[in-house]
Amino acid sequence: MGSLRTFYQVDTVITMTKTNTTSVGSPYIPSRRKDKIKFISFGLGPVGLLILQAAVARSDFELVGAVDVNPSIVGQDIGRLIGNNREIGIPVSPDLLPLIDGIISQNQVGLVFHATQSFLDQTTPQFIDLLSCGLNVVSTCETLAYPYRRYPNLADQLDQVAKSNRCTLVGAGINPGFLLDLLPIFLTTACQEVTGIQAVRNIDAAKRRGPFQKKVGLNLSPENFTQQIETGQLSAHVGLAESVYLIGDTLGMNLDQVVEEHRPVIADCAYSSAEVEIEAGRVRGVNSFGRGLRNQQEVVRIDFNAVVSSQEYEEIKIEGYPPVIWRNELGTAGDSATAAVILNMGKRVVAAQPGLLTAVDLSLPHFTRT
Amino acid sequence: MGSLRTFYQVDTVITMTKTNTTSVGSPYIPSRRKDKIKFISFGLGPVGLLILQAAVARSDFELVGAVDVNPSIVGQDIGRLIGNNREIGIPVSPDLLPLIDGIISQNQVGLVFHATQSFLDQTTPQFIDLLSCGLNVVSTCETLAYPYRRYPNLADQLDQVAKSNRCTLVGAGINPGFLLDLLPIFLTTACQEVTGIQAVRNIDAAKRRGPFQKKVGLNLSPENFTQQIETGQLSAHVGLAESVYLIGDTLGMNLDQVVEEHRPVIADCAYSSAEVEIEAGRVRGVNSFGRGLRNQQEVVRIDFNAVVSSQEYEEIKIEGYPPVIWRNELGTAGDSATAAVILNMGKRVVAAQPGLLTAVDLSLPHFTRT
Numbered sequence: 001m002g003s004l005r006t007f008y009q010v011d012t013v014i015t016m017t018k019t020n021t022t023s024v025g026s027p028y029i030p031s032r033r034k035d036k037i038k039f040i041s042f043g044l045g046p047v048g049l050l051i052l053q054a055a056v057a058r059s060d061f062e063l064v065g066a067v068d069v070n071p072s073i074v075g076q077d078i079g080r081l082i083g084n085n086r087e088i089g090i091p092v093s094p095d096l097l098p099l100i101d102g103i104i105s106q107n108q109v110g111l112v113f114h115a116t117q118s119f120l121d122q123t124t125p126q127f128i129d130l131l132s133c134g135l136n137v138v139s140t141c142e143t144l145a146y147p148y149r150r151y152p153n154l155a156d157q158l159d160q161v162a163k164s165n166r167c168t169l170v171g172a173g174i175n176p177g178f179l180l181d182l183l184p185i186f187l188t189t190a191c192q193e194v195t196g197i198q199a200v201r202n203i204d205a206a207k208r209r210g211p212f213q214k215k216v217g218l219n220l221s222p223e224n225f226t227q228q229i230e231t232g233q234l235s236a237h238v239g240l241a242e243s244v245y246l247i248g249d250t251l252g253m254n255l256d257q258v259v260e261e262h263r264p265v266i267a268d269c270a271y272s273s274a275e276v277e278i279e280a281g282r283v284r285g286v287n288s289f290g291r292g293l294r295n296q297q298e299v300v301r302i303d304f305n306a307v308v309s310s311q312e313y314e315e316i317k318i319e320g321y322p323p324v325i326w327r328n329e330l331g332t333a334g335d336s337a338t339a340a341v342i343l344n345m346g347k348r349v350v351a352a353q354p355g356l357l358t359a360v361d362l363s364l365p366h367f368t369r370t
Numbered sequence: 371m372g373s374l375r376t377f378y379q380v381d382t383v384i385t386m387t388k389t390n391t392t393s394v395g396s397p398y399i400p401s402r403r404k405d406k407i408k409f410i411s412f413g414l415g416p417v418g419l420l421i422l423q424a425a426v427a428r429s430d431f432e433l434v435g436a437v438d439v440n441p442s443i444v445g446q447d448i449g450r451l452i453g454n455n456r457e458i459g460i461p462v463s464p465d466l467l468p469l470i471d472g473i474i475s476q477n478q479v480g481l482v483f484h485a486t487q488s489f490l491d492q493t494t495p496q497f498i499d500l501l502s503c504g505l506n507v508v509s510t511c512e513t514l515a516y517p518y519r520r521y522p523n524l525a526d527q528l529d530q531v532a533k534s535n536r537c538t539l540v541g542a543g544i545n546p547g548f549l550l551d552l553l554p555i556f557l558t559t560a561c562q563e564v565t566g567i568q569a570v571r572n573i574d575a576a577k578r579r580g581p582f583q584k585k586v587g588l589n590l591s592p593e594n595f596t597q598q599i600e601t602g603q604l605s606a607h608v609g610l611a612e613s614v615y616l617i618g619d620t621l622g623m624n625l626d627q628v629v630e631e632h633r634p635v636i637a638d639c640a641y642s643s644a645e646v647e648i649e650a651g652r653v654r655g656v657n658s659f660g661r662g663l664r665n666q667q668e669v670v671r672i673d674f675n676a677v678v679s680s681q682e683y684e685e686i687k688i689e690g691y692p693p694v695i696w697r698n699e700l701g702t703a704g705d706s707a708t709a710a711v712i713l714n715m716g717k718r719v720v721a722a723q724p725g726l727l728t729a730v731d732l733s734l735p736h737f738t739r740t
Contacts, residue, residue, distance in 0.1 A: 024520055024611035024628050054562050150394055178560060186556055188737035189714045190548060190707040192424050241394035252740035258394050320737070322703035322710075326696050333692035337560040340692075344559045364730050367558035367690070370622035 036062040037350055039111045040099070042130065044068040044081070044092060046209055047140055047338060048115035053082045054339040055113065060369055061343070064109055065099045066092050100133050110350050113342055114139035118238040120151045124158065127169055131161045137169045138346040140338065142239030144171025145181070146246040146358055149258070159356035168352045172345040172359055174338045175201060176239035180302040181246040182359050184316045187324055188251060196319035197247055198301045203334060205285045205306040206276045216286040216306045217264065218278060225264040225283050236262040237304045240290030244300050248292045250360050253300065257293040262286055265307045276308055284308045340367070406432040407720055409481045410469070412500065414438040414451070414462060416579055417510055417708060418485035423452045424709040425483065430739055431713070434479055435469045436462050470503050480720045483712055484509035488608040490521045494528065497539055501531045507539045508716040510708065512609030514541025515551070516616040516728055519628070529726035538722045542715040542729055544708045545571060546609035550672040551616040552729050554686045557694055558621060566689035567617055568671045573704060575655045575676040576646045586656040586676045587634065588648065595634040595653050606632040607674045610660030614670050618662045620730050623670065627663040632656055635677045646678055654678045710737070 039061055041052040048068070055061040056078075066078050071094075073081060079088035093099040103109055112135045117123050120143045127144075130137050147155040162169045171177060180199040188194050205216055217225045217234050228234035240260045248255035267284035271277065278284050285307030292300030312331025318324040348362040359365065409431055411422040418438070425431040426448070436448050441464075443451060449458035463469040473479055482505045487493050490513045497514075500507050517525040532539045541547060550569040558564050575586055587595045587604050598604035610630045618625035637654035641647065648654050655677030662670030682701025688694040718732040729735065 024615075024630055058562075174560060182559075182734070183556075185736045186553075186734060189552075189735040190544060190702055190710050191737045192428075192706060192710040192713065194737045250736060250738065252738045260394055322706045323700070324698065324702065325700050326698050328694065328696045330693065330695050332560055332694065336562060336692045340560050340562040343562065360734050360736075363733050364552070364556060365559040365734075366555045366620060366730075367561045367564045368620065368622045 036060055037110045037347065038062045038064045038108050039113055039346070040065040040067065040096075040103075040109055040135070041078075042067045042096070042112050042114045042126065042137075043116035044070070044073060045115060046211060047335070048113070049082060050335055050339040051113045051115060051140075051342050052078065054336075055343055056082065056088075058343070058369065060347075063088070063090055064103050066090060067094070067096050067099060068092050069094055096129055096133070100135075109135055111135070111346050112137045113346060114141065115342075116141070118142045118235060120144055120147050120154050124154050127158055128161055131158070131165050131167055131169060134165045134167050136167045136349050136352075138342055138349045139169070139171050140173045140342060141171050142173065142176055143242055144169070145173065145176035145239055146242040146249075147171065147356070148249075149245045150241060155356055163355045166354045168349050168354055169356045170345060170349050170352070170359060170362065171242075172341050174332060174334055174341050175237075175304065176243040176246070177345075177359055178337075178341050179314055179332060180304065181243035182365075184318065185247055185250050185360060187316060187326060188318055188320070190324060191318055191320040191322065194251055194253075194318060194320040196299050196301075197251075198303075198317045198319075199243075199315070200303040200305070201314045201332075202305045202307075202310055203312050203331060204308065204310055206271070206273050206308045207312075208306070208334065212306070213276065217283045218276065218285065218308065220264075220283045221281075222264055222266055222283065229262050236286050237288040237306070240288055240302060240304065243302050244290040244292040246358060246360065247300050247302075253292065253294060255292040255294055255300065259291045259293070260288070261291075262288045265305075267308070271308050273309070278308050285310070341365075344368075406430055407480045407717065408432045408434045408478050409483055409716070410435040410437065410466075410473075410479055410505070411448075412437045412466070412482050412484045412496065412507075413486035414440070414443060415485060416581060417705070418483070419452060420705055420709040421483045421485060421510075421712050422448065424706075425713055426452065426458075428713070428739060430717075433458070433460055434473050436460060437464070437466050437469060438462050439464055466499055466503070470505075479505055481505070481716050482507045483716060484511065485712075486511070488512045488605060490514055490517050490524050494524050497528055498531055501528070501535050501537055501539060504535045504537050506537045506719050506722075508712055508719045509539070509541050510543045510712060511541050512543065512546055513612055514539070515543065515546035515609055516612040516619075517541065517726070518619075519615045520611060525726055532726050533724045536724045538719050538724055539726045540715060540719050540722070540729060540732065541612075542711050543609075544702060544704055544711050545607075545674065546613040546616070547715075547729055548707075548711050549684055549702060550674065551613035552735075554688065555617055555620050555730060557686060557696060558688055558690070560694060561688055561690040561692065564621055564623075564688060564690040566669050567621075568673075568687045568689075569613075569685070570673040570675070571684045571702075572675045572677075572680055573682050573701060574678065574680055576641070576643050576678045577682075578676070578704065582676070583646065587653045588646065588655065588678065590634075590653045591651075592634050592636055592653065599632050606656045607658040607676070610658055610672060610674065613672050614660040614662040616728060616730065617670050617672075623662065623664060625662040625664055625670065629661045629663070630658070631661075632658045635675075637678070641678050643679070648678050655680070711735075714738075
C-alpha cells in the first residue's frame with residue numbers, strides 16, 4: 001500500500017506577492033460547445049410565452065416547434081408572437097401529432113417546455129402524448145412538482161409511460177418547485193437536526209398579471225371569495241400541499257396530515273394605483289398556506305401571500321441545529337424567475353434518468369449558458 | 371395516440387370545508403429503514419471530532435473505526451474521546467491498514483469522514499490509501515472542494531484511483547463547499563442571466579476555536595502578519611480560489627484569472643472579552659477574498675471576514691436577470707454547520723457514481739435522518 005504514495009506529485013507552486021495576493025490555477029480553456037437543446041413549447045399562455053421568449057433568446061436552446069390550442073394564435077409565426085420584428089418560420093401548431101411527424105422522426109427534439117394547466121388530472125393526457133413520443137418534459141403544472149400524494153395513481157402511470165419511452169418528466173417553477181420547497185430543502189444541508197421549517201413568500205398583487213389577480217380574487221366581496229374558493233371557481237395559489245409534502249417526505253419528517261387553506265385579506269381602505277383599484281371592504285389579496293402536521297404538531301408551514309400594496313420578500317426559517325434564517329429583501333420577480341427555473345431545470349431533465357422525477361432527484365440545478 | 375388518453379384517471383377528490391381548508395393526500399406510510407451507513411473517521415482534530423460526534427449521535431450512521439496519528443489519543447476509546455460516559459469498544463487506530471484488515475474484508479464500510487489537512491498535496495497520499503481500499507470519502511480538505519485548477523494533475527490521478535476502485539471522493543464543508551459557492555450556484559436557478567456573483571461571510575473571530583484564531587493571525591503586529599502570510603506560516607482562510615472557480619466554471623463564466631488576497635484588519639482600540647484580548651494596533655482579524663476576472667473585469671468575488679467583535683452574517687448577491695439578494699442575518703454557526711454539511715453530503719457520496727467529484731456533481735444535498 002505504501003508504494004501507492006509515490007503516485008502523487010505537487011503540480012502547482014503557489015507564488016505569493018508582496019501584497020498578500022496569490023494568483024491561482026491555470027487560465028480557462030473553453031470547452032467545445034455542446035449541441036443546442038432542441039425544444040418544443042407546449043402551451044403558449046402568458047407563462048408559456050415567457051419561457052419560449054427566454055429560451056429563444058439564448059444560445060443553448062433551439063426552437064423546433066410550438067403547440068397551442070388557442071384558435072386566435074394557431075398558425076401565427078412564433079417570431080411575431082413573441083414580439084420580434086421578423087418571422088422565424090415556425091408557426092403555432094394546434095396539435096402535437098402533425099408537428100412531431102415532421103420532427104421527431106429525425107430524433108432531434110430533446111425537451112418540451114410545458115405550460116398549460118395547474119392540476120395533474122387535466123394535464124396527464126398531454127403528458128402521456130408527449131412521453132409516448134419519447135420527449136423529455138419539464139412542466140409548470142403545479143401539482144406535478146410532487147405528484148405522489150394528491151395523485152398517486154396518475155404518478156405511477158406517468159412514471160411507467162416515461163420509463164418505457166426512456167424519457168423524463170419533471171414539474172418545476174418558482175413556486176412550487178423552488179422558493180418555498182427546493183430552497184428550504186437545500187438550506188438544511190447545513191443542519192445536523194431539523195425540527196421545523198417555515199417559508200413565506202410575500203408579493204404585491206398589484207404588480208402581477210391580470211389572470212393572476214383574478215386567480216387570487218381581487219375586488220370580490222368576502223362572501224363571494226369564500227363561495228368561489230369552496231366551489232373551486234377560484235383556485236388562489238395551487239401547489240401548497242405539493243411544497244409541504246416535497247419538504248416533509250424529502251427530509252423524512254413523517255407528516256401524517258397536510259392541510260391547505262386560503263384566507264381573503266380584506267381592504268380596510270381603498271387602494272388605487274395605475275395597475276389596480278380595490279374598494280374598501282373588498283378582497284385586497286389572499287393568504288394561502290399549507291401546513292404539514294405530525295402528531296397534531298405543525299412541523300412544516302409555507303405561506304404564500306399575494307396582497308395589493310404589500311412589501312415583497314421571502315423568508316426561510318429552519319428550526320434545528322444550527323438554526324438558519326435566510327431572507328430575500330428584494331423579493332423574487334415571479335414571472336421572469338419562473339421562466340428561468342423552467343429553463344435551468346430543463347437542462348437537468350435532459351440529462352436525468354428516465355421516469356417521473358421531482359426537482360430533488362435531479363443533480364444540483366443552476367444557471368449556465370453552456 | 372388518442373387512445374393513450376384513456377390511461378389516466380383522477381384518483382383523488384379534493385374536499386373543501388367551510389373554512390376554505392383542504393386536507394390533501396394520503397397519510398404517511400413509513401418506508402422500511404435502509405441499512406445504516408457504516409463509517410470510519412479519519413483525522414480526529416477539533417473538526418474531525420465534531421463530525422464524529424454528530425455522526426455517532428444519529429441513527430443513520432454507525433461508527434466502525436477511527437484513525438488519527440496523534441500519539442496522545444491513539445488507543446483511546448472513541449466513547450471517552452467524544453465525552454460520553456461509556457466506552458463503545460472502538461479505539462483510535464494510528465494507521466488505516468491494520469484497521470481495514472479487520473473490517474474492510476467484510477465489505478461493511480460505506481464512507482470515510484476525512485478531516486486532516488487543507489492542501490491537496492498534503493492529503494493526497496491519505497486519499498490514495500483510502501480509495502485503494504475501495505472506500506468512499508468525503509473530506510474537509512479545502513482545496514479538494516474544486517481541485518481541478520490548483521492541482522490538475524493530482525485531481526486527474528485521484529479520479530483514476532477512485533474510478534478503478536469504484537468509489538467516490540468529494541471535498542465539502544461549510545466554506546468552501548456550501549455558503550460561498552454551492553449556495554450562490556444554486557440560487558442562480560431563478561435567473562435567466564447571470565453577469566456577476568458576490569458572496570460575503572462575516573464571522574466574529576472572538577467566538578471561534580483557538581486554532582482558527584491562530585490561523586487568521588489574531589494579535590500579530592501588521593508586519594508579522596504580512597510576513598507570515600508571505601512565507602506561508604499563516605494560511606488565513608484556505609479555499610477562496612476553489613470557491614471562485616467552482617462558481618465560475620459551473621456557471622460557464624469563462625474566468626481567465628483568479629486571485630486570492632489576505633488583508634489584516636488592525637484594531638483601532640483594544641478589544642477585551644472572555645474569549646480573547648486584542649491590543650490596539652495589532653491584528654483584529656482578516657479580510658480574505660477571492661476574485662474571478664474575465665477580461666480584467668471582476669465577475670465573481672467572495673469575501674471571508676473573520677474579525678473580533680464584528681457582526682455575523684452572510685450575504686449572496688447575484689447580478690443578473692432577475693437579480694437576487696439573499697441574506698442570513700444570524701450568520702451560520704461554523705463548526706456545527708461544517709459537521710452537518712459533511713454528514714449530509716456524505717450520504718450523497720455513498721450513492722454517487724465513482725470518481726473524483728465536486729458537490730455540484732451530486733444530487734441535491736439536504737438533511738435527512740432516514
